[in-house]
Amino acid sequence: MFMQPGIIALLLGSGITLVLLAYASFLGVKIWRNWDIGSNSEAQLALERKTYLVSTLVKYGLLFEIISVFLFIYTADDLHNLLVGAMCATGSLNANSFGFPALYAKIAVLFLAAGWIALDSLDSKAEDYPLTKKKYKLLLLMIPFVIAGYVLQIKYFGGIDPNVITSCCGVLFSEGGTGVGSSLASLPVHPTEVVFYSLFMIIFFVGVIALKSGRKLFMVLLAFLSAFFFFVSIAAIVSFISLYFYQIPTHHCPFDILQAGYYYAGYPLYVSLFAGSFFGTMAGVIQPLGRIKTLSAIIPAVQRRWTFIALAALTVFVLITLIPIVFSPFTLEGY
Amino acid sequence: MNETIIQTNELTKYYNKGKANEVLAVSGVSVGIRHGDFAVLKGPSGSGKTTMLSLLGCMTRPTSGSITLEGRDISHLPERFLTDIRRTTYGFIFQQFHLIQGMSVLQNVMLPLYPTDVDLPKLKKKAEGLLEGIGMMKRRDFPVQGLSGGEQQRTAIARALINDPEIVLADEPTAHLDTALSRDFMAIMKDLWEKGKTVIIASHDPIVFENEYAALVVEMRDGAVRNVTRK
Amino acid sequence: MSLNSHMNVLDFTLLSLLRRKFKNFGIVLVFTLIVFITGSILFLSYSFKREALLILKGSPELIVQRMSAGRQELIPVDRAKEISALPGVSGVEPRYWGYYYDLLVKANYTILASSGSLSAGNRLLQGRLPGPEEKGVAAVGRGVAKARFIDIGSTISLVSSAGDAMDFDVVGIFESDSELLTADLIVLGRPDVIRLFRMPPYMATDLAVTVRNETEAPVIAGKVRSRFPDTRPILRKEIIRTYDAVFGWRSGLILTLFAGALVAFIILAWDKATGLSAEEKKEIGILKAIGWETSDIIEMKFWEGLVISLSSFLLGIILAYVHVYFFGASVFAPALKGWSVIYPDFRLAPFIDPYQIAMLMALTVIPYIASTIIPSWKAAITDPDEVVRG
Ligand SMILES: Nc1ncnc2c1ncn2[C@@H]1O[C@H](COP(=O)(O)OP(=O)(O)O)[C@@H](O)[C@H]1O
Ligand SMILES: [Mg+2]
Numbered sequence: 001m002f003m004q005p006g007i008i009a010l011l012l013g014s015g016i017t018l019v020l021l022a023y024a025s026f027l028g029v030k031i032w033r034n035w036d037i038g039s040n041s042e043a044q045l046a047l048e049r050k051t052y053l054v055s056t057l058v059k060y061g062l063l064f065e066i067i068s069v070f071l072f073i074y075t076a077d078d079l080h081n082l083l084v085g086a087m088c089a090t091g092s093l094n095a096n097s098f099g100f101p102a103l104y105a106k107i108a109v110l111f112l113a114a115g116w117i118a119l120d121s122l123d124s125k126a127e128d129y130p131l132t133k134k135k136y137k138l139l140l141l142m143i144p145f146v147i148a149g150y151v152l153q154i155k156y157f158g159g160i161d162p163n164v165i166t167s168c169c170g171v172l173f174s175e176g177g178t179g180v181g182s183s184l185a186s187l188p189v190h191p192t193e194v195v196f197y198s199l200f201m202i203i204f205f206v207g208v209i210a211l212k213s214g215r216k217l218f219m220v221l222l223a224f225l226s227a228f229f230f231f232v233s234i235a236a237i238v239s240f241i242s243l244y245f246y247q248i249p250t251h252h253c254p255f256d257i258l259q260a261g262y263y264y265a266g267y268p269l270y271v272s273l274f275a276g277s278f279f280g281t282m283a284g285v286i287q288p289l290g291r292i293k294t295l296s297a298i299i300p301a302v303q304r305r306w307t308f309i310a311l312a313a314l315t316v317f318v319l320i321t322l323i324p325i326v327f328s329p330f331t332l333e334g335y
Numbered sequence: 336m337n338e339t340i341i342q343t344n345e346l347t348k349y350y351n352k353g354k355a356n357e358v359l360a361v362s363g364v365s366v367g368i369r370h371g372d373f374a375v376l377k378g379p380s381g382s383g384k385t386t387m388l389s390l391l392g393c394m395t396r397p398t399s400g401s402i403t404l405e406g407r408d409i410s411h412l413p414e415r416f417l418t419d420i421r422r423t424t425y426g427f428i429f430q431q432f433h434l435i436q437g438m439s440v441l442q443n444v445m446l447p448l449y450p451t452d453v454d455l456p457k458l459k460k461k462a463e464g465l466l467e468g469i470g471m472m473k474r475r476d477f478p479v480q481g482l483s484g485g486e487q488q489r490t491a492i493a494r495a496l497i498n499d500p501e502i503v504l505a506d507e508p509t510a511h512l513d514t515a516l517s518r519d520f521m522a523i524m525k526d527l528w529e530k531g532k533t534v535i536i537a538s539h540d541p542i543v544f545e546n547e548y549a550a551l552v553v554e555m556r557d558g559a560v561r562n563v564t565r566k
Numbered sequence: 567m568s569l570n571s572h573m574n575v576l577d578f579t580l581l582s583l584l585r586r587k588f589k590n591f592g593i594v595l596v597f598t599l600i601v602f603i604t605g606s607i608l609f610l611s612y613s614f615k616r617e618a619l620l621i622l623k624g625s626p627e628l629i630v631q632r633m634s635a636g637r638q639e640l641i642p643v644d645r646a647k648e649i650s651a652l653p654g655v656s657g658v659e660p661r662y663w664g665y666y667y668d669l670l671v672k673a674n675y676t677i678l679a680s681s682g683s684l685s686a687g688n689r690l691l692q693g694r695l696p697g698p699e700e701k702g703v704a705a706v707g708r709g710v711a712k713a714r715f716i717d718i719g720s721t722i723s724l725v726s727s728a729g730d731a732m733d734f735d736v737v738g739i740f741e742s743d744s745e746l747l748t749a750d751l752i753v754l755g756r757p758d759v760i761r762l763f764r765m766p767p768y769m770a771t772d773l774a775v776t777v778r779n780e781t782e783a784p785v786i787a788g789k790v791r792s793r794f795p796d797t798r799p800i801l802r803k804e805i806i807r808t809y810d811a812v813f814g815w816r817s818g819l820i821l822t823l824f825a826g827a828l829v830a831f832i833i834l835a836w837d838k839a840t841g842l843s844a845e846e847k848k849e850i851g852i853l854k855a856i857g858w859e860t861s862d863i864i865e866m867k868f869w870e871g872l873v874i875s876l877s878s879f880l881l882g883i884i885l886a887y888v889h890v891y892f893f894g895a896s897v898f899a900p901a902l903k904g905w906s907v908i909y910p911d912f913r914l915a916p917f918i919d920p921y922q923i924a925m926l927m928a929l930t931v932i933p934y935i936a937s938t939i940i941p942s943w944k945a946a947i948t949d950p951d952e953v954v955r956g
Binding site: 385388389392394395414415418419421422427429430433434435436437438442446447448449450451452453454455494498506 | 570577856860861
C-alpha cells in the first residue's frame with residue numbers, strides 16, 4: 001500500500017512537519033527550564049534568540065500541516081478506486097478504524113498550532129514575555145497529537161485491505177444507519193437549517209456587541225459559541241449543505257466539494273469556517289490573560305481585531321453555503 | 336529643554352563573561368545626558384567608547400547597571416523591543432559607514448524603514464528630501480561602492496536620519512576623513528544639534544571634542560569615566 | 567493590521583535576489599530539474615490511470631470468477647443461465663482468455679477469445695476480428711505486431727499448453743491509438759483459445775455480466791455470491807482498482823528511487839543556505855544594526871526560499887507538462903509503461919489537479935524550505951553589536 005506516490009509524498013511531508021515540531025518542543029523544554037527574563041546573562045540572551053527559532057519552526061510546521069491535511073484527504077479520495085464499496089474520500093477513510101482518527105488528529109494539530117502561534121504573537125508584544133513558560137508547556141501538549149496524526153496515518157495506509165468492503169458516505173451517512181456519521185446525516189434538514197442559520201445570527205449579534213462594548217462576558221460567550229458553531233457547521237455540511245452543492249439528495253460527503261466538479265467551493269468554505277471559528281474562539285480564550293499587567297493594555301485591541309476577523313470569515317462562510325440554496329433549482333423539500 | 340534624556344547608573348559590560356577571554360569593556364559608568372546635548376565620549380583606543388555607544392544605542396544589553404531612556408528603564412528589555420527603540424529614537428552613524436554594496440544611494444537611505452508599515456513611495460519621498468538637504472541628490476541612483484569617502488558618509492548620515500531620530504550617535508566619524516571633510520561633518524552635526532537633536536559622538540579627534548558647542552565631554556579610560564566636563 | 571511591512575520586506579528580498587542572480591541561478595536550475603522529473607513521473611502515471619479508467623468504462627459492470635483454494639479457476643458455462651435469470655441482469659457472456667508468455671520476445675500477451683461485444687465496440691481495428699467460432703486466424707495488438715515483426719497476412723506461431731505449435735493467420739491489427747490495453751492483445755476464435763490453453767469443455771475463464779442499472783451491481787454481486795459461494799464477483803470498479811494499484815506502485819517505486827536524488831538536493835540546499843557568503847552575512851548584520859529585527863530577517867529569508875522554490879516549482883511543472891503531454895514523455899515512458907516491453911506510444915489527455923500539485927509540493931518545496939529554516943535563523947540572530955565595530 002505504501003508504494004502509492006500520494007502516500008510517499010504524504011509521509012515525507014508530514015514527516016518533516018513532525019520533525020520540525022518535535023525539534024521545536026525539544027528547544028521549548030530547554031527554554032522553559034532555563035528561562036529567566038530578569039537576567040542579562042549571555043545564556044539568557046541565547047535562549048531569547050532560540051525563541052525565534054521555535055516560533056519559526058511552529059509557523060512552518062503549521063504551513064506544512066495545512067498542505068498535509070489536504071494531501072491526506074486527496075490521497076484518501078484517490079484510494080477510493082482501490083476500495084470496494086468506496087465512492088469518495090469518506091468511504092476510503094472508513095476503510096479501517098484509523099482513517100478518521102488520523103484526520104481528526106491532523107485537524108487538532110492545525111488548531112493547536114494556530115492557537116500557539118496566536119499566543120506567541122501576543123507574548124512577543126509584551127516587554128517581559130509573560131507567557132513564555134506557559135506557551136512552551138502548551139507546545140508539549142501539541143506533540144502527542146502530531147505523533148498520533150503521523151502514526152495513525154501510517155496505520156491507516158498500512159491497514160488498508162482492498163478486499164474488505166468498506167461502507168461509503170451512502171451507508172456511513174445513511175439516514176437509517178447507526179453511528180455519528182449517520183446521525184449527522186439523518187438530522188432532519190429543516191430543523192438543522194434553522195439551528196445552523198439562527199446560531200449564526202446569534203453569534204453575529206454577540207460578536208457585534210462584543211466589538212462595540214468590549215465586555216468580558218460577550219467575549220467569553222463568543223468563544224463558546226464559535227467553538228460550538230464549528231461542530232454545528234460540520235454537522236450542517238454533512239446534513240444538508242453538501243446536498244445542495246451536489247444536488248443529490250443522498251450524497252452527504254464533506255470532501256467532494258473540494259473537487260473541480262464543484263468549482264473547488266470546498267476551499268473557501270472550509271478556510272472561512274476554520275478561520276472564523278478559530279478567531280472567534282481565540283478572542284475569548286485570551287480573556288483571562290488580560291489580568292497579566294503587561295498584557296492588559298494589549299488584549300482588548302487584539303480581541304477586537306480577532307472578533308472582527310471571526311465575524312467577517314463566518315459571514316463569508318454562511319454566504320457560501322447560501323449560494324447553491326438560493327441560486328440552484330434543486331430543493332430538499334420532502335427530504 | 337534641560338531634563339535628562341539618558342541616564343546610566345553603574346553601567347557595566349563584560350564580553351565573554353565567565354570565560355577565559357573575559358573582557359571588562361565598560362565598568363561602572365554613571366552619566367546623564369540631557370535633551371539637546373551635544374555630547375562627546377573621548378578617550379584612547381580600547382577605552383570602551385564604542386561599547387558605551389553600543390549600550391546607549393540599544394545595540395546590546397549591559398551586564399549590570401541600568402540605562403534609563405526618558406525615564407524608562409531599558410536595561411532588561413528583550414532584543415525585539417531594543418530594536419523598536421532603535422527604529423524610533425536613534426540614528427546611528429558607524430565608523431565604517433556600513434552601506435550595502437550593490438544598492439543605490441537612495442535604496443540605502445530607505446533601508447532602515449523597510450520592515451515598518453510605511454509605504455514605499457512615501458518613504459522614497461522622505462529619503463529624497465534628506466538627500467537634497469545633504470547635497471547628495473545628484474548621486475541618488477549611484478551604486479554606493481562608487482562613491483568617495485565623504486559621499487559615503489553623507490549617505491550614511493541620511494540613512495541615520497530617515498526615521499527622524501531624537502538622538503544621533505556617531506562612532507569615530509572623522510577617522511577616515513581629512514580635515515576639510517571632518518569640518519564638513521561637524522557642520523552637519525551642528526546643524527542637527529541646532530534643530531534640537533541630541534548628538535552623541537565617540538571620538539578621540541580634537542576637531543570633534545574641542546568644539547565650542549560640545550557641551551558635555553566624557554573622558555574614558557579602561558572602561559571607566561575619568562572625567563566629565565559640562566560647559 | 568497592515569501588510570505594508572511584509573510587502574516591503576518582500577520588495578527588498580526581490581531586489582537582493584536580483585543583485586545575486588548568478589548565485590541563485592544554480593539552485594533554481596537544480597530545483598527545476600527535480601520538479602521536472604518528479605512532475606513528469608506523476609503526470610505520466612496519473613494520465614495512464616485515467617486512460618485505463620476511460621477504457622474500462624466500456625467493459626462489463628460485473629465479472630464472475632470461480633475461486634478454488636484462493637486461486638482463480640475456470641467456471642462452468644451453464645452457470646450463465648442461472649445468473650441471467652437474476653433480476654436486474656440484462657446479459658451474461660462467458661469469456662475465454664488468459665496470459666501467454668512469449669519466450670521469444672520475453673513479453674506477456676493477453677489472449678482473448680473473440681466475441682460479439684468485442685467486435686461491436688471496436689473501431690480501432692485495421693483488418694477484421696476473427697469470428698467467434700473461426701479457427702486459425704488472429705487479430706493482434708500493435709505492440710505484438712511490432713515485437714514479432716508481423717503484419718496483416720503474416721502468420722504468428724504460439725505454443726499450446728500441450729506443447730504443440732499453433733499457427734495463426736493475422737487478419738487484423740489494433741491501431742496505434744488503440745490505447746494501452748490492446749497493445750499486448752491477441753484475439754483468437756473461441757475454439758483456438760480453448761485449445762491453446764487446454765481448457766476443459768463447457769468451462770470458461772469467467773462470466774461477463776451486464777446489468778440494467780450500474781448502482782445495482784453490488785447487490786447482484788451479492789446474490790451471485792450467495793447462489794454460488796465458490797465464486798468471486800468482481801465489479802468493474804475492482805478492475806479499475808487493479809490498474810490503479812499497478813500504476814501507483816510503479817510510479818511509487820520510481821519516486822522512491824528518486825528520493826535519493828532528492829536527499830542529495832536537500833544537502834545541496836542546506837550547504838548553500840548554511841554557507842552564507844561573508845558578504846551576505848555582513849549585509850544581514852548591517853540590516854540588524856540599522857533597525858531590522860530578527861524576525862524581519864527570518865521573514866526575508868522565508869520570502870527568499872519561497873520565491874526560489876515557487877518559481878522553480880512553476881517552471882519545473884510547466885516543463886513537465888509540456889514534456890508529458892506534448893512530447894509523449896519521451897524520457898520516462900518506457901519505465902512506467904511497464905513489464906510488457908511492447909506498449910505503444912500514445913497521446914495522453916492533459917490532466918492536472920490540486921492533488922498532483924500538493925503531492926509535488928510535499929516532495930519538493932517542503933523539504934527545501936524546511937532545510938533552510940535553521941541556517942536562516944542562524945543568520946538572523948547576528949549580533950548588531952558586532953557590526954558596530956565593523
Ligand atoms: N566583541 C568583543 N569581544 C571581546 N572583547 C571586546 C569585544 N568588543 C570590544 N572588546 C574589548 O572591549 C574593550 C573596549 O573596546 P571598545 O569599546 O571598542 O573601545 P574603543 O571604542 O574606545 O576603542 C577593548 O579592550 C576591546 O578589545
Ligand atoms: Mg571604537
